[in-house]
Amino acid sequence: MTGIAPPLDANTLLGFGLLTMLVATVAAIALSRRTMTAILLMSVYSAASTMWLLLMDAPDVAFTEAVVGAGVSTVVLLGAVLLTRGERVAKAGRWRVAAAAAVTLVLGGLLVYAAIDLPALGDPASPANAHVGRLYLEAAGRDTGADNVVTAVLASYRGFDTLGEASVIFAAGVGVALMLGFGTRATQDDPRRSRVRGLDALPESDHHVVLRVAAKLLIPVITLCAFYVLFHGETGAGGGFQAGVVAAVAIILHALVFGLADTMVAVRPGAARALAALGVLAYCGLGVASIVNGGMFLDHDFLLPPAFQTRLQTWLESAGISGGAHDWGQHLGMLAVESAVFITVAGTMVTVFYGFAGRLRDAVPEPGA
Amino acid sequence: MAEAIHWTGGTLALLGALLTVAGAAGALRFPDVYTRIHAASLTDTGGATLMMLGLGLLAGLSLVTLKLALAWLFIMLTSPTAAHALANAAHGSGLRPQIGLWRIVPAQAEDGDQTDDGDGA
């Protein structure tokens, strides 16, 4: 740190308030004795964390935190809790707590000691911002024609890293599917054995009409929002990851309100797995298309065939549209990258949800029920 | 005129936020789940309406106002529905409202589907 106190303006005060709430929430999560409470508080933590990231001027990260933390993560954790016995956490012994506290204090102290020497937030002279960072900021508009530098870096400059990220997500989905989501054990086969407490004979007073109607209105809206986020990733906050998770949340809402059986008829588990694989495959195919046209792997400048690009250039000049054919290759490439990531993330999230929510046969009843 | 619209927008946004504070204070102080649900969801939706109206006045007629209107519409759709679903679930799981000084407790187990609410922590 440079040793100058931050100005006492709205930003700083809001930041202080948010951080206090974050610390309080985390303390409550650590001290809670029921997993349900902890999951609930984790969704509150995600909301507060979203606001904190917004205050630090990172809308894309805040978007991801919002949709993943409060949406899919909560649902998947609930599914995981349902597959366990849900016992109360046993209180740890005194010496164990003391040892954990000592390790935490030492490590935390080391982190704080290291953080003192970090450059100030947003310092233009810091190593992260002075060299490659500045280059990206200056050249992103010229090279790719995108307004959102984050999307330009993700989808064009560092497209290979994003391919790795999509592969990691796909691998996680494959792992969950292998453990939870394949075969007859995972599907509901026998309604007589599904002794879901409270729902075999739904009490007359338990209408969910309002919820059903609202869900019917909202599911297409959420899907539309997902596509909006996908296509506006270049100009505003958003992109493929966030859009994929929002699309998966629409399917999750359908499953929550209308039952997993109906949802599995509409979006088959095999189709979700195939989509997840198709996204990664399409991404790699994109890179190969660039190689075929004479460039390097994932070089969007060479995405369009050269003959097509020259014809496009002459057409653009005759029509008087500025920008050049070069930008079209980049725009198409970035859109294709975001779409591939969208398909992979949506397929993976749906697979993970199906895996956790579909294992009714292993659902452990409440102790004492 | 533009100055007046600016001030009105800011005031409306502030009023919306204050309404939300009132709702949160109610959710803290009311004695019962149902009254808390009533306080929190009503004031959330009302405060959101006032705030979106104020921000829309500040932004003028543009795409930003359209997005604000959409956000308002989604809050109007989801917040009361969630409150209804919560109250429905709370009633179905056996929590009974506190009326005056008394809480009516059913004589026998009604639906047989009590969840283990209770001691929290």
Next chain:
Amino acid sequence: MLAAAAAALMAAMALMLIRALLGPSPYDRMLAANSFGTKTVLFIGLAGFLFGRPDFLDLAIAYALINFVATIALMKVVRYRSLQASLSVHRGPGEAGGG
């Protein structure tokens, strides 16, 4: 004035957080989580105006919808202890195939 509104929203969030930490029944906590999420949506919209970034409104729209789904999921698990059962009243267990 918008900064004052943001501070008021932050105070409301803090009060709701206290309810989330205190609430004796899980429904109190779920109410607090849902209300906290709605206040987050309002704060995101307000922050967009405070910092001159209208892109934040996309985030507000998406989060308003996501918050609802999270609340419904929590409600369903706490009340019925199942994620997959159908909430449609007029279908029997046989029709829905295990729901």
